[in-house]
Amino acid sequence: MRKGESTRQRIVGQAAEISSLGGVQSLTIGGLADALSMSKSGLFAHFGSLETLQLATIDEIEAQFTREVIMPALREPGGVRRLRALAEGWIDWSHGEKRRGGCPLAAAAFEFDAQPGEMRDRVARAFEDWRRVLSRTIEQGKAHDIPVACDAHAIVFEIFGIYFAQHVQSWLLSLPNAREQARDALDRLFVRAFDKANA
Secondary structure, eight states: OOHHHHHHHHHHHHHHHHHHHHOGGGOOHHHHHHHTTOOHHHHHHHHSSHHHHHHHHHHHHHHHHIIIIIHHHTTSOTTHHHHHHHHHHHHHHTTSTTOTTSOHHHHHHHHHTTOOSHHHHHHHHHHHHHHHHHHHHHHHHTTTTSOTTOOHHHHHHHHHHHHHHHHIIIIISOOTTHHHHHHHHHHHHHIIIIIHHHO
């Protein structure tokens, strides 16, 4: 990796970590430059505008998510085990060491949901891509141990609901057992959707 690319990667990595605590809108050229011991002009030269930096930060967060959640789950056998790895991995990822305020993409969903523009579109695309991963896993899993009659869209809707419930309870309400409750809710969903359907 060339020096310029390495520096850019270091910038967006730090930006992703900061956005977990304060949201993407909390990012500033000056604040990020201070955190990285860089000059503002040096940092600005890599992006040219604050919005470009924010968009690059979303790209980095999604890339981290792919590396840390999706790719490991794809090593699991298709079907319920892979879907469980994806859903539980999503919950665990939001509690990672570099995400002290939870999932920055979830925070960005609340930040930009009512603000039309390129940032909202980029965040929405990240969640739509993730929704498709989950739906495709369920559809492909019908060749394994997922019942053919299962409604993929309904199951993905419930997984999203469980995830965002634990997000609010973990980071807004500071409830210590939200993560475990989310895992329990996933267990109940999987029994209802898959075990009973197989009975």
